Amino acid sequence: MEFNTAGLISLQEALDKMRGHIPPKTAQDAESVALDTAAGRVTAAPVLSPVFVPPFDNSAMDGYAVRCADLHDGAVLPVSGKAFAGAPFHGEWPAGTCIRIMTGAPVPEGADAVVMQEQAEVSDAGVRFTHAVTSGQNIRLTGDDIKQGDSVLSQGVRLGAAELPLLASLGVTEVQVWKTLKVAVFSTGDELQPVGTPLQEGQIYDTNRFAVRLMLEQLGCTVLDLGIIRDDPQALRKAFEEANAFADLVISSGGVSVGEADYTKQMLDELGEIGFWKLAMKPGKPFAFGKLKNSWFCGLPGNPVSAALTFYQLVQPFIAQLAGHTAWQFPPRLQAVAVTPLKKSAGRLDFQRGIYSTNAQGQLEVRTTGHQGSHVFSSFSQANCFIVLERDRDNVAAGEIVEIEPFNALLRS
Ligand SMILES: Nc1nc2c(c(=O)[nH]1)N[C@H]1C(S)=C(S)[C@@H](COP(=O)(O)OP(=O)(O)OC[C@H]3O[C@@H](n4cnc5c(N)ncnc54)[C@H](O)[C@@H]3O)O[C@H]1N2
Numbered sequence: 001m002e003f004n005t006a007g008l009i010s011l012q013e014a015l016d017k018m019r020g021h022i023p024p025k026t027a028q029d030a031e032s033v034a035l036d037t038a039a040g041r042v043t044a045a046p047v048l049s050p051v052f053v054p055p056f057d058n059s060a061m062d063g064y065a066v067r068c069a070d071l072h073d074g075a076v077l078p079v080s081g082k083a084f085a086g087a088p089f090h091g092e093w094p095a096g097t098c099i100r101i102m103t104g105a106p107v108p109e110g111a112d113a114v115v116m117q118e119q120a121e122v123s124d125a126g127v128r129f130t131h132a133v134t135s136g137q138n139i140r141l142t143g144d145d146i147k148q149g150d151s152v153l154s155q156g157v158r159l160g161a162a163e164l165p166l167l168a169s170l171g172v173t174e175v176q177v178w179k180t181l182k183v184a185v186f187s188t189g190d191e192l193q194p195v196g197t198p199l200q201e202g203q204i205y206d207t208n209r210f211a212v213r214l215m216l217e218q219l220g221c222t223v224l225d226l227g228i229i230r231d232d233p234q235a236l237r238k239a240f241e242e243a244n245a246f247a248d249l250v251i252s253s254g255g256v257s258v259g260e261a262d263y264t265k266q267m268l269d270e271l272g273e274i275g276f277w278k279l280a281m282k283p284g285k286p287f288a289f290g291k292l293k294n295s296w297f298c299g300l301p302g303n304p305v306s307a308a309l310t311f312y313q314l315v316q317p318f319i320a321q322l323a324g325h326t327a328w329q330f331p332p333r334l335q336a337v338a339v340t341p342l343k344k345s346a347g348r349l350d351f352q353r354g355i356y357s358t359n360a361q362g363q364l365e366v367r368t369t370g371h372q373g374s375h376v377f378s379s380f381s382q383a384n385c386f387i388v389l390e391r392d393r394d395n396v397a398a399g400e401i402v403e404i405e406p407f408n409a410l411l412r413s
């Protein structure tokens with residue numbers, strides 16, 4: 001693996017480096033799972049339909065199945081039988097008669113139209129149709145949705161509420177998916193305590209592991225949580241080794257900056273290879289990426305906003321690719337009018353937290369959540385988007401156009 005470690009690199013350069021190193025998946029990475037357990041998994045091969053949908057010609061309306069040839073002016077057709085969904089008509093169907101039919105029922109052989117009952121007058125003599133009838137009307141033809149052998153899902157699609165019912169409708173019982181990614185997580189820092197433990201002087205609760213674990217679960221990963229690791233090279237080495245033995249990807253938070261207790265980079269140097277560790281983005285300047293013996297490594301910065309943001313902007317797309325989720329898309333960016341001034345100094349691509357809405361003129365507008373410090377995690381719960389301010393941009397005055405990136409499902413509740 002060849003990496004450039006000098007200087008600050010751009011977010012795009014970092015993403016290209018991270019995603020560019022992932023080898024293509026092979027057959028060994030795939031497994032077959034039952035449809036019932038496939039939610040959140042990613043298809044390893046296109047899914048071909050084993051059947052036609054609909055599987056037979058059937059009625060789109062409650063009404064009467066007819067042969068158009070019988071429908072001369074003023075014709076009254078006696079009813080010769082009934083066809084229900086699940087109970088087809090198989091009796092004798094004399095010429096000049098019709099069949100009562102319900103929505104979803106197989107169309108009797110020879111019928112070339114179905115007339116909805118609102119366009120029929122029923123008398124003792126039979127049924128008279130009040131509107132012109134065209135051949136084929138209200139008949140849903142075999143395979144008009146899906147043909148047998150059609151590819152209904154491509155490779156690299158995450159299976160959810162839009163996909164799994166479709167497979168169920170085809171009678172598919174098993175699906176080929178990529179194996180679930182295994183991700184090990186730990187937080188570093190002597191000041192950190194797990195939730196539920198009383199805090200002593202100088203201590204704080206561990207926010208990052210909570211955020212990272214949650215986002216990993218939403219991305220369909222199997223998580224090994226190694227807890228809080230003290231700022232001690234010995235303990236860190238042990239955590240790195242344990243994580244590497246289990247995982248495809250190891251994610252830590254904290255200790256990537258330049259302080260005296262910031263050992264993450266040193267560990268990565270010792271136990272693996274550093275790809276890069278400084279980005280021209282804010283928050284999130286110190287973000288370490290590299291490789292351990294068997295696994296990839298992402299070292300998130302300790303500040304909670306920086307950790308969540310770098311996970312969202314860098315780790316999320318990286319995991320999508322590692323997981324074979326090729327249908328994953330970067331959240332779209334839109335233009336909006338800033339209705340509050342935004343503080344910014346040139347030098348780093350800035351992801352401020354904002355609240356966007358549509359104004360009375362139908363224009364998108366956005367305002368800041370306020371204090372944008374990297375420790376102000378509450379800015380995420382108030383926000384519904386990032387305000388993305390280009391690297392070279394300075395302070396923004398109210399009324400200027402800015403780019404926004406609405407949160408995707410990872411941050412939207
Ligand atoms: N001299 C410099 N100092 C710092 C720089 C720099 O370039 N030069 N960069 C700053 C930036 S930007 C960031 S971001 C942080 C990142 O530092 P680390 O990744 O080494 O993180 P720590 O020092 O361990 O912690 C920073 C901050 O975040 C709190 N923290 C850490 N982990 C958690 C957690 N799991 N949950 C909640 N809060 C956490 C920690 O207590 C610190 O307050 O470095 C700056 N410094």
Ligand code: MOO
Nearest residue numbers: 283284285306374
């Ligand atoms: O980049 Mo630090 O990540 O600004 O707080």
